Amino acid sequence: MHRTGGTTRDRTARSAADAAPDPDPAARRGWRRWAMDTRPLRRPAYRRLWSSTVVTSVGSQLTAVAVPKQIYDITGSSAWVGYASLAGLVPMVVFALWGGAxxxxxxxxxxxxxxxxxxxxxxxxxxxxAATRLDSVGVLMALLAVQQAFFGLNSPARNASIARLVPAEELPAANALGSTVMQTGLVAGPLLAGALIPVIGLPVLYLLDAVALCVTLWAVVRLPALPPQHDGTTRRAGLREVAAGFRYISGHKVLLLSFLADVIAMVCGMPRALFPQLAAETYAPWGEGLALGLLFAAIPVGAVLGGLFSGTFSRARRHGWMVIGSVTAWGAAVAGFGVSRNLWVAVAFLAAGGVADMVSMVFRGAILLSAATDEMRGRMQGVFTVVVAGGPRLADVLHGTAGSAFGPHAAVAGGGLLVVALMLGLAAAVPALRRYRV
Incomplete structure (x- = not known):
């Protein structure tokens, strides 16, 4: 991993990571050895950044629920809800790539x-x-596009900063802490929104998100300066720099393989597009509404459980093998879900898949931060944002089409087995990922 010398600028940028001594691993005894690895929270700068995420992960989900609800209330059409999703996806992808540069x-x-x-x-x-009852779908879609553009600019910088706030050996633990909070928000946010909308209405829901974002601003103000760590040459963030990021990925096999692992797992193995059909046909005896809610909640709940017990894996040094194993386990869990006819067995398989997905996220993120130089981390995180956002949407198309052609169970089980085969084949064919360790 690229390291710079001991200049004043570099010492300032790394001061947050050096602010606290590494705790003695031997101090973690009994159940604490298995519980969430909280070492990064001993470092004040990372703790501030993480604490802000605790609030905004729930707040952002309030808006994520409120926007489609308001659009549907105005139009009475699910198609418009889908168009709004696309209106947010395109600027997020474009600005994530540029924002990385x-x-x-x-x-x-x-x-x-x-x-x-x-x-x-x-x-x-x-x-x-919402408060003025404008009731304009065009305004809502425009605001969503602008917000997602800002998110695309924000996410690469936020993720790339983590490697400047904690040492390399704590990156898996830091990623586990962040991912656990985000997954908790995916569970708690929609539930909270559903409970609050009838009580306080959509306008106040938007306002709560805005207030939560003030916590993030306070946390960022208190971060140390994070200037570029390169030779001081002035650079512009244009298409040339974006293209240089893709060339950098192609020239570093372990980075390319980490992205391919995520593409394999999500595009071939994310079955959420078939949840409504499975809830209506296979799991209807348990109640279609209950079944649908459980199916959608199972994966993030499993991911949260994986994060709460991240001490079981966060100290692993063979990051490549952890990615290979977790993606393979994800595929096996999806295949198991595909052949399940009992709702609770199906939910258990999806929850197990959520645990595997958490492990995969943790170590893929750690590889991107540790294997890339600091002057490239933003661009790597920009591509990562696009892959994470785009993979499940491609999976919706693939699984929806396959489910119509072969039936939902065959499509899900086949996708899971395909993940296992492709991941093991990739690991066998290209040894760079197997050999990578921090």
Missing amino acids: VADTVDRRKLLLLTNGGIAVTSLLFWLQ
Whole structure:
């Protein structure tokens, strides 16, 4: 991993990571050895960044529920809800790629301040249009596009900053902490939104998200400066820098393989598009609504459980093998779900898949942060954001088509087995991932 010398600038940028001594691993006895690895929280800068995520992970889900609900209330059409999703996806993809290049050329703390401020302003505008009963789908889609553009700029800088706040050996633990919070938000946020909408209405829901974002701004203000770590040459974040990021990936096999592992797992193995059909046909005896809710909640609940017991895996040094094993386990769990006819067995398989997905996220993220130089981390995180957002959407198309052609169970089980075969084949054919260790 690229390290710079002991200049004043570098010491300032790394001061947060050096602020606390590494705890003695032998101090973790009994159940604590298996519980969540909290070493990164001993470092003040990372603790501030993580604490803000605790609040905003739930707040962002309030808006994620409120926007499609408001669009459906206005139009009475699920098609418009789908169009709105596309309106948010396109700018997020474009600005994530560009934002990665920007994050490699400017102080990441300043970029986080700008983008978090932009997201907060759009949340306030969401509140304003709802409070004034504007009832304009066009305005909602435009605000969603702007908000997702800011998110695309924000995410690469935020993720790339983690490697400057904690040492390399704590990156898996830091990723587990962040991923656990985000997955908890995916479970708690929609449940909270569903409970609050009848009580306080959509406008206040938007306002709560805006208030939560103020916590993020406070946390970012207190971060140390995170200037670029390169030779001081002024660079612009244009298409040339974005293209250089893709060339960098192609020239570093372990980075390319980490992205391919995620593509294999999500595109071939994410079965959520078939949840409604399975709930209506196979699991209807348990209640279609209950079945649908359990199917959608099972994977994030499993991921949260995996995060809570991240001490079982966060200290592993063979990151490549952890990715191979977790993606293979994800595929096997999806295949098991595909052949299950009992709702509770199906939910158990999906929850097991969620645990495997958490492990995969943790170590793929650690590889991206440790195997890339700091001047490339922003661009790597930009591509990572696109892959994470785009993979499940491609899976929706693939599984929906396969489910119509072969039936939902065959499509799900076949997808899971395909994940296992492709991941093991990739690991056998290209040894770089197997050999990678921190």
